[in-house]
Amino acid sequence: MSFALVSNTVINISLLVILCIGFTFTYMMEKFPNFAHTSYASIGTVVAFYLVRFYGFSPYQTWPVAVLVCGLLGVLLYVCIVRPIKAQGTREITLTFTFYIMSHMISMVLAIFSYWLLVSKGVQSSSFILRKYDFRVNGLPGIGFVAPVTVLLIVAALNVFLYVSKFGIAMRATAEDESLAASLGVNIHRVHIASWFLSGALAGLAGAIIPLWIGTRIDYSDTLLVNVMAGSVLGGLSSITGAIVGGVLVVSVKKSLAYALMRAFGPWVGMYEELIPIVLLFIVLAIEPNGIMAFKWREVSVHGVKDSLRRLRETLRNLLSLE
Numbered sequence: 367m368s369f370a371l372v373s374n375t376v377i378n379i380s381l382l383v384i385l386c387i388g389f390t391f392t393y394m395m396e397k398f399p400n401f402a403h404t405s406y407a408s409i410g411t412v413v414a415f416y417l418v419r420f421y422g423f424s425p426y427q428t429w430p431v432a433v434l435v436c437g438l439l440g441v442l443l444y445v446c447i448v449r450p451i452k453a454q455g456t457r458e459i460t461l462t463f464t465f466y467i468m469s470h471m472i473s474m475v476l477a478i479f480s481y482w483l484l485v486s487k488g489v490q491s492s493s494f495i496l497r498k499y500d501f502r503v504n505g506l507p508g509i510g511f512v513a514p515v516t517v518l519l520i521v522a523a524l525n526v527f528l529y530v531s532k533f534g535i536a537m538r539a540t541a542e543d544e545s546l547a548a549s550l551g552v553n554i555h556r557v558h559i560a561s562w563f564l565s566g567a568l569a570g571l572a573g574a575i576i577p578l579w580i581g582t583r584i585d586y587s588d589t590l591l592v593n594v595m596a597g598s599v600l601g602g603l604s605s606i607t608g609a610i611v612g613g614v615l616v617v618s619v620k621k622s623l624a625y626a627l628m629r630a631f632g633p634w635v636g637m638y639e640e641l642i643p644i645v646l647l648f649i650v651l652a653i654e655p656n657g658i659m660a661f662k663w664r665e666v667s668v669h670g671v672k673d674s675l676r677r678l679r680e681t682l683r684n685l686l687s688l689e
Contacts, residue, residue: 373510375621377579380513381572383613384520385590386597388568390609393598394541395561396448398458402465404587404594405472406436406566410573411582412476418496419489425496425578426512432574433567440566441559443468449558473587495581509578516575520568521610528606537561589640593617596643600650602657611658616643 385407392400410432417423417431447468451461480491501508528534539547540557548554576582593616601612624639650657 371621371625373506374579375617377510377513377575378621379614379617380517381575381579382593382597382617383517383610384568384572384575385594386601386609386613387520387524387606388565388572389594390598390601390603390606391561391568392565393603394606395537395558396458396461398461398465399595399603400465400565401462401591402443402469402472403565403569404590405469406439406569407573407576407590408476408587409439409472410436410570411576411586412479412491412573413570414496414574414577415491415494418499419494420487425499425574429571429574432570434570436570436573437563437567440562440564440569443566444558444562448562449555469587469591493581494577496577497579500578507578509575513575513579516571524606533557533560592640592647593620593643596647596650599647599655600657602659605657605659608657608659615658616646619646 385404389400389403392398392403413432413435414425414428417428418425443465447464448461451464483489483491497507497509503511526534528538536547536552537557537560539550540552540554544554547557576586597612597616598609599612600615601608601610620639620642623642624636627635
């Protein structure tokens with residue numbers, strides 16, 4: 367593989383791990399998938415673009431702003447939407463559909479903002495890239511070094527926060543059993559606010575990284591969502607460690623398989639690279655819905671593997687029969 371492909375894979379892994387951690391964290395705390403999570407990333411992307419293009423910021427200087435804006439958005443959505451809905455005793459499926467709608471609303475707002483930039487300032491905000499504003503090390507883009515280091519620091523900081531600090535332990539207790547945590551004196555409201563700020567901030571950071579890596583667009587969040595769901599489900603939606611492992615595996619499998627298929631059949635196969643996470647997601651759900659972190663590796667046997675393959679064949683057969 368070329369160095370460019372390796373660098374691209376490393377940046378992709380860094381981006382997806384950040385998003386998977388935030389997506390999984392929300393699911394652990396609220397027990398529903400936040401389909402608007404990658405829409406926060408789109409907001410972070412727009413914040414980075416606007417500050418660089420109109421105020422002369424360095425792309426890296428926009429990261430704290432994107433983190434703050436998206437973190438506060440997460441808190442706002444919790445206070446104005448999640449908390450009132452949960453107070454009514456409704457099921458998680460209501461919140462799932464609510465945030466699916468919210469993702470489309472955010473996309474529409476960003477599309478309106480993009481149109482306003484075009485009409486009022488004559489600036490095209492679709493398919494933009496900020497790579498020319500990045501620094502270089504021996505001719506290599508700086509984001510290829512900064513992104514993985516940033517992810518390592520985030521993972522280390524989260525590990526210390528969740529397993530050492532009192533508030534982090536309170537968050538884990540709330541995720542496990544909210545009523546029991548409340549009975550022990552944990553301020554549940556503060557914990558939820560902190561978790562929504564954290565997940566929104568991570569998405570905003572990922573969004574600010576994106577334009578340093580590839581040309582992006584307002585609706586790029588739809589493509590990201592499939593990859594994030596595949597990574598989170600693959601690792602297991604009840605584990606931050608699983609989110610990290612899932613994010614790494616999804617990108618590694620996608621890039622490696624796409625590279626191998628392009629070498630075997632030609633460059634045209636690369637057009638279908640984004641189908642790989644969808645197929646991977648389907649296979650994981652068919653074999654082990656709880657993700658690889660829930661898989662009992664010591665109990666692996668030839669019979670167990672055959673049984674999993676049999677279930678997968680039956681699932682495929684049922685899908686084909688429906689057609």
